[in-house]
Amino acid sequence: MKHLLLPFLLLASGLSVAQSDIPTPVEQAKAALYGSSNCMGCHGANAMGGLGPPLASNTLESAAFLKIVREGKGMMPATPEADLSDEQVQSIHEELKVAPWIPSQIPIAYKVGQYLSPANTSKVFIGAFGFFFLFAGIGIVHGFRLAGVRHMMPAIRKMGMGKAIGIFFKSLVVDGLLVGSLWQASRHRWFMHALMLYGFLGLLAADILISVYNPQRLQVPLTHPLKLLPLLSGTALMIGVGYVMFRYRSDKYIDNGLTLGRDFLFLNLLFHTVFSGFLVVVLKRMGVQDWVMSIYLYHLAAIFLLVVTGPFTRFSHVYLVPLMAALTRVTEAVTVSGADLGFEREPAPGRHHKSQRIAENVLEQLGPEYDGPARLRYFP
Ligand code: HEC
Structure with missing residues (x-):
């Protein structure tokens, strides 16, 4: 039993x-x-x-x-x-x-995220911005040289240094910040340009304001000014980028053969920066936290690449075109003030593609006594 x-x-x-x-x-x-x-x-x-x-x-x-x-x-x-x-x-x-x-x-995202403490992230970005400012600075010095500022100096002094500086900064605001030349040429293009420019500046301002007023980056309601500013700026930038991308596809005259690759790198990195930014916001609000860290990494990587490649892509036109336009204004004023510079001034400040005609005109004015090699330089 x-x-x-x-x-x-x-x-x-x-x-x-x-x-x-x-x-x-x-x-x-x-x-x-x-x-x-x-x-x-x-x-x-x-x-x-x-x-x-x-x-x-x-x-x-x-x-x-x-x-x-x-x-x-x-x-x-x-x-x-x-x-x-x-x-x-x-x-x-x-x-x-x-x-x-x-x-x-x-999760791997958490392990990676551990290294991305605010302190480490800011170190990486200080490095990236240092790199950017170094090469942007070199580009700006180069721009001053191309504009012949050194040779113009005696004439500028004669006209008055204060006046020249005034004209320079006024142009930075009117031609650069307000994009005056496009406003006169085409309201439509001005508007699309403004979407990108002010969208970009809005995002930059938002980031600075957030690090001052909400350094912990705590979640705030969508209607909060600190959330509205980046959302609206990002939307504007996205529409602008989308429009330019569309134009590259549809406008066969836009490529002058010199800038296409660099333009595209810039546009794509801008697109990925804004797109990933939106994705982070949406996933966070939807509570899909598993993905937030990965997408946030994608966002940081896009910004990092945008900054590091900046001096070599079309990004540089953000500071080079206003600078060249301002120097053109100064040249103009010097010419008007009586100091003969010996060549026609550039007809439309802020234009990206300088005309062959100006270059030929300069060579003509230089006359037969100039027998050195002539090289046409393009600057974006
Ligand atoms: C929005 C995302 C989020 C939510 C929701 C959240 N946490 Fe956290 N929690 C974090 C993060 C990020 C940290 C790390 C904070 C730091 O150290 O800077 C953290 C840290 C902690 C810590 C400290 C861990 C340590 O060892 O220092 C505790 C405890 C904790 N959370 C408990 C909770 C509890 C309980 C809840 C639910 C009521 C919760 N958390 C909800 C994101 C969250």
């Missing part, structure tokens, strides 16, 4: 063990709390991290844990008592303390 009874005994004892494993309804509700909270969105389904750090097997004190939840930390928003009572936070904490530590579950 004994050998027949044994399986039953084992079965019975097994059942009783299983019985004590079945959670009571109260325990069940507790266990489901982390899974149903918004914590999971950022800290991962297994609490092994996502946008935020892993919380499984954490050794935080209850009080410290509650304080973080109530006050938020870094990118983590505060949770008020109305959303999660002290008891519920306590129970989530209990649950997390015993949740198993599974290193293989730590």
